[in-house]
Each structure stands twice: as C-alpha cells, then as structure tokens.
Amino acid sequence: MKERLIVLMDADDTLLDFVACERSAITRIAQFLGIDKIKEFCDDYHVVNDNIWKEFEQGMLSVEQIAYMRFDRIFDMYDVHADSKKVSELYKEYLSQEAVLLEGAREFLDKSYREFRLFIVTNGITYTQERRFKLANLNRYFEKIFVSEQIGARKPQKEFFDYVKSHIDGYDDSRAVVVGDSLTSDIAGGYAAGLPTVWFNVAHKPFKGEIQPTYETDDFDDLYRLLSNF
Ligand SMILES: [Mg+2]
Missing domain, CATH: 3.40.50.1000 (HAD superfamily/HAD-like)
Incomplete structure (x- = not known):
C-alpha cells in the first residue's frame, strides 16, 4: 500500500481569499481615517499597492519601505494627514484578524x-x-x-x-x-x-x-x- x-x-x-481579507482590512483603515468614499479608497489603495509591488520586483524598494510608503501615496491622493508608519502597523493588525x-x-x-x-x-x-x-x-x-x-x-x-x-x-x-x-x-x-x-x-x-x-x-x-x- x-x-x-x-x-x-x-x-x-x-x-x-486574500483579496477579500485585504479589502476588509483596508475598509477598516478607511473608517479609522474618517474617509467618506470608502469604496473608492479601497479601489485606489489596490492600484497603489499593485504598483508599489511592481517597483519592489524591480528592486527599487524594500519590503519595509513598501509597508508604509503605499499609505504615504494614498494619503497624498486623499489629502490625509496621518502617520503612515502607525497606520501600516494598524493595517497589519487588522489583516491578522481577517481569514x-x-x-x-x-x-x-x-x-x-x-x-x-x-x-x-x-x-x-x-x-x-x-x-x-x-x-x-x-x-x-x-x-x-x-x-x-x-x-x-x-x-x-x-x-x-x-x-x-x-x-x-x-x-x-x-x-x-x-x-x-x-x-x-x-x-x-x-x-x-x-x-x-x-x-x-x-x-x-x-x-x-x-x-x-x-x-x-x-x-x-x-x-x-x-x-x-x-
Ligand atoms: Mg498564494
């Protein structure tokens, strides 16, 4: 046998389903930041995140940089004034609660x-x-x-x-x-x-x-x- x-x-x-997990965690981030257009914010985050990982693959950024820089970029688009490193930590925490x-x-x-x-x-x-x-x-x-x-x-x-x-x-x-x-x-x-x-x-x-x-x-x-x- x-x-x-x-x-x-x-x-x-x-x-x-990572996409669903990520979306749920980002929705909570948007709520935390007081964003009005949550769906738009999630969609934009997705695009920003995709692009930044492409830069990573080309060796332009480190994983540590990506973690907070994607939030710097989305904050610029939405005129948010928040500490991207802290938000990045919060995101990690939210993501760990999604399965x-x-x-x-x-x-x-x-x-x-x-x-x-x-x-x-x-x-x-x-x-x-x-x-x-x-x-x-x-x-x-x-x-x-x-x-x-x-x-x-x-x-x-x-x-x-x-x-x-x-x-x-x-x-x-x-x-x-x-x-x-x-x-x-x-x-x-x-x-x-x-x-x-x-x-x-x-x-x-x-x-x-x-x-x-x-x-x-x-x-x-x-x-x-x-x-x-x-
Ligand atoms: Mg996989």
Missing part, C-alpha cells in the same frame, strides 16, 4: 485531511499567518504550518523546502507534491525542490514564465481527484 501523500499547500489565494476562505476550501479540507498528510507552506509574518489560520479554524487539518519568517527563507528558495522536508516525519520525495496559486513562488519553488506541482489557478491567470507546473486546475473537486490519483 502506498504511503499517504504529503501535500504542501500554499495559503493565500489557494485556501484563503476569509475561498469558496469550496472548507469542503475540500474536510474530506482531504483524513486522506492526505496536509501541510501549509506560506510566505509571510508568523504572527499574522498563525493568527489568521486559527481564526479560520484551519489548524486541525494540518500536521504542521511552515511560515517563511520563522524559517528564515521564503518560497521559491530551495532552503525553504529543504527545511520543510527535514521537519516532516517520514518525509519521502516520491510521495510529496506542492499546491499553490503562484507561478513564481509555489511552482518555481516546488520545481527547485524537485517536486511535482499543482498550479491552483482559480483566478485564471495567464501562464507566464518558463517553469511549467506539472498539473493545473481551477477547482477544489478536481484538485481532490488529482491528489487521490498520485
């Missing part, structure tokens, strides 16, 4: 956790992520939760997956798979770690880059079937 499959699952936009699951995620986990050995592999801040998983009542499905901050390496780095592999009892490369929505962190990381990958593409993003996922799906039922056949 085959050993139970080890499933290394990403969290945001694979199990948790909206993607549709179908709970049903998938309910039937999967007896069948497979489930692990979370996530890039993020340990405090924020652990709090959100607890809030979403996710812990009972997962044997262990691996967060990049606590490991000191992040997906797609091989070091991240080396750590994960060495901290799973009875780990076996031939019975492991990486599942996630991001080509650059989950799929590239799984590939670098020598593992098969499932690109969970609910958002129907176009394929970009050179590293092909082993499988692609946009649906939890299909994902369950795929994993069952490993």
Whole structure:
C-alpha cells in the first residue's frame, strides 16, 4: 500500500481569499481615517499597492519601505494627514484578524485531511499567518504550518523546502507534491525542490514564465481527484 501523500499547500489565494481579507482590512483603515468614499479608497489603495509591488520586483524598494510608503501615496491622493508608519502597523493588525476562505476550501479540507498528510507552506509574518489560520479554524487539518519568517527563507528558495522536508516525519520525495496559486513562488519553488506541482489557478491567470507546473486546475473537486490519483 502506498504511503499517504504529503501535500504542501500554499495559503493565500489557494485556501484563503486574500483579496477579500485585504479589502476588509483596508475598509477598516478607511473608517479609522474618517474617509467618506470608502469604496473608492479601497479601489485606489489596490492600484497603489499593485504598483508599489511592481517597483519592489524591480528592486527599487524594500519590503519595509513598501509597508508604509503605499499609505504615504494614498494619503497624498486623499489629502490625509496621518502617520503612515502607525497606520501600516494598524493595517497589519487588522489583516491578522481577517481569514476569509475561498469558496469550496472548507469542503475540500474536510474530506482531504483524513486522506492526505496536509501541510501549509506560506510566505509571510508568523504572527499574522498563525493568527489568521486559527481564526479560520484551519489548524486541525494540518500536521504542521511552515511560515517563511520563522524559517528564515521564503518560497521559491530551495532552503525553504529543504527545511520543510527535514521537519516532516517520514518525509519521502516520491510521495510529496506542492499546491499553490503562484507561478513564481509555489511552482518555481516546488520545481527547485524537485517536486511535482499543482498550479491552483482559480483566478485564471495567464501562464507566464518558463517553469511549467506539472498539473493545473481551477477547482477544489478536481484538485481532490488529482491528489487521490498520485
Ligand atoms: Mg498564494
């Protein structure tokens, strides 16, 4: 009989609806600042945030700078006079209180956790992520939760997956798979770690880059079937 499959699952936009979480946290920031047009503010924040992450990818800014500079920019647009560093801390706090699951995620986990050995592999801040998983009542499905901050390496780095592999009892490369929505962190990381990958593409993003996922799906039922056949 085959050993139970080890499933290394990403969290945001694979199990948790990050866009909904972010929107909810920013709405609370807008309320805190006394903004009238909350919906507009949220939409504008989304654009500002997207642009600033693009600058990050070009190596122009650090993650620490991004955290408060996106608020400096949106404050300029809305003529808000507030301390962007403090607001950024508040945002982090609000975000840690948000854990909206993607549709179908709970049903998938309910039937999967007896069948497979489930692990979370996530890039993020340990405090924020652990709090959100607890809030979403996710812990009972997962044997262990691996967060990049606590490991000191992040997906797609091989070091991240080396750590994960060495901290799973009875780990076996031939019975492991990486599942996630991001080509650059989950799929590239799984590939670098020598593992098969499932690109969970609910958002129907176009394929970009050179590293092909082993499988692609946009649906939890299909994902369950795929994993069952490993
Ligand atoms: Mg993700």
